[in-house]
Amino acid sequence: MTDAIAVTRTLARYVVNARYDDIPGDVRHEARRALLNWLGCAIGAAHHETVDRALAALAPFAGAPQATLLGRSERLDILNTAFLNGVSSHVLDFDDTHEKAIHPSAPVYPALLALGEWRNASGADFLHAFILGVEVECRLALAVFPEHYDVGWHVTGTAGVFGAAAAAGKLLGLSVQQMTWALGIAATQSAGLREMFGSMCKSFHPGAAARNGLCAALLAARNFDSSERGVEAPRGWAHVLSTRFDPAIITAGLGEHFELSRNMYKPYPCGLVVHAVIDGCIELRRRHDLNPAEIERVELRVNPIVIELTGKKTPNTGLEGKFSVYHAAAIGLLYGRAHESEYADAVVRNPDVIAIRDRVYATADPAVKSYIEAYVSIKLCDGRVLEHHVPHALGTLARPMSDNDLEAKFRALVAPVLPDNRIGELIGLSWDAERLGNVGVIARGAALDAPRA
């Protein structure tokens, strides 16, 4: 019987009883890496029109200035703050990705940082709650994967709400009974359709998950009750939202292995499928000190899914550029990097960029086993051929971004928003997060002192 295991209560008991001392050092460090990466994404997108519009809509109804909107001067109540920081986390599609399933940080960190700032939580409690929230949301996602996603649910929203509830509940010190209710209240709010991809609602999902998960924990703390089998009951979350449910995935090895260890960070603000191509082009440029005028022809050999998803030959906008493996190769070769600035409309329409892009040819080759692999070959005008094989794109588990890479990504994201001195300060606070007496310093360190012009 798939519902024989009391999955909801087992998860609740694990989260409530877990001790930070039992978390391995590498998992703790991954939580700090995720923090730095998440902060950069949220601050970097803080003034995106998606955030501006959501804030304009909700600010008239927000409560006391309890928590910080990252990268902005406004302060709102913790629920609205969790929502808006959750939206900004995901707007650039640049936040972290679990190897199999979900964007782990975007629903959890916004709920936790708002609550932690308001409650003056310690850094260790904050990181611990994050690790546990990620554990809960990833295990739930994996237990229904891939059927749940295939039918049309955006799992970052639908599973993320559990992660936010578990993390916030841990920080609130819920009992096992209350944590079971919090997970149930999360289950009955689980939502988010993949149909929304391409609209502002995609980043609405982690925002709503953060807000609703935090709300679930706050309600449970007041003994607002729910079913105690919100996940596994015949009419519970897993069976209603998926045709597949493997409860053993949720309960096996709790506290022994950590899903956060399978977290990945993107070096480039575009789909993972073009990252290997960008890597290869940057590497060839660096190695051979390439002059674009020397390039006669660029040949890419990639897994067919790369062409299927990013086969746009002549993009016209920055957003279209993100779905063009040709643009990816061109900016790698021309600029030796791929930041958000290389996806500006003006860059996509720049004649120098177009001149290279028009010389890029891509071949779909099923022999290239995965989208994280790519072969790049450049024919120069003088007849030389330069080749490079990328077996694993930067940012994958086989070749993770280094701490230095993450710092550089953070700097590039935050520089347009916060003063220089704040950037180093936030990097330091992230690496030192475990020793902070009050995580509010992170949130307040990420605030703008005055509204942006």
Next chain:
Amino acid sequence: MTDAIAVTRTLARYVVNARYDDIPGDVRHEARRALLNWLGCAIGAAHHETVDRALAALAPFAGAPQATLLGRSERLDILNTAFLNGVSSHVLDFDDTHEKAIHPSAPVYPALLALGEWRNASGADFLHAFILGVEVECRLALAVFPEHYDVGWHVTGTAGVFGAAAAAGKLLGLSVQQMTWALGIAATQSAGLREMFGSMCKSFHPGAAARNGLCAALLAARNFDSSERGVEAPRGWAHVLSTRFDPAIITAGLGEHFELSRNMYKPYPCGLVVHAVIDGCIELRRRHDLNPAEIERVELRVNPIVIELTGKKTPNTGLEGKFSVYHAAAIGLLYGRAHESEYADAVVRNPDVIAIRDRVYATADPAVKSYIEAYVSIKLCDGRVLEHHVPHALGTLARPMSDNDLEAKFRALVAPVLPDNRIGELIGLSWDAERLGNVGVIARGAALDAPRA
């Protein structure tokens, strides 16, 4: 092709272009009846512990005192007010029921009254928006009925969020484009599991639907966008949350017939399935001026579903009493009524009640075609047999509660909460709602002047 009709946009266009002058008089009157019934339910449950706990959890994060919590002294921002009034609407399971599908008022009126109070909306605009919101949520519910409900979704939550979004969007004056987005933002928040029945989360659902639907309309008013095919796309609401979708049900005869005409009101605060039995017992008591001591045996003949759902022979709590057709018969015979007071724990355990209850026998008879029908037969100690057949329970479409019945129900619900003079005032305001310059008078008329002891 089921997704060939642009259902989302068709609904949006209908709601935006609809004119109150085109609404038939009987539908307008039904909106006022629904208003009176809804107000009574929400005020009557205003101090239920479900509401107390939710308010205690959320009040620290609420915004400016823009709107009234019905039957209470607190005022909160409109989103939190919509949530809490939505919860109290449904706590007693005494709110209205569409013939086929959904509790129409609980998600829609709380969103509208909070918004209307804050925006000083006129009574006609308020009633019109309600009628349209009910139309949207009922049509969506019917288009996926019953598969959507059978799989485990609480349709009052999942469809109700669309009703709240459409109604709030109408009051906000959204364009067709914005209304399409509002419905999409509603679609991607649609949630609520039947697994939660029996817990506080059941009434959480209409509260969340009211709040989230209002939020969707507010976001869309600021041009926060969504998919434009949130309902009908292959990965839209209807296909992800149901195995059945009949788009014609949504679009056929819009503006010609109104789902609000199929709305029903409960005379008794318990499951509809025992209403016919209560009716029969009250009628026999009235007609024969029965003395309980004379009763030797009571025989009920009912549809099998009545025994299946309410076959509890010896209830011990008020809540269990609601699931006992034996208790239903006993209170009808003993008290000649079935108000919330007859479901107090003390009444369920009262020896006089138990004495009658033990003499009640119920037979499941498939020849009794529906749960709205019942045969009651009483054998008296002197040998006489009294019989009564109830073909249609009071409150069904075939035998609706009269306006006077609704007033009596309102009085019984509100008397424990508000002073007497307010009761008559609110009844008057409900019947006159169409002529009100500002619906805020209804909300403020339902406020307690000071916190309850």
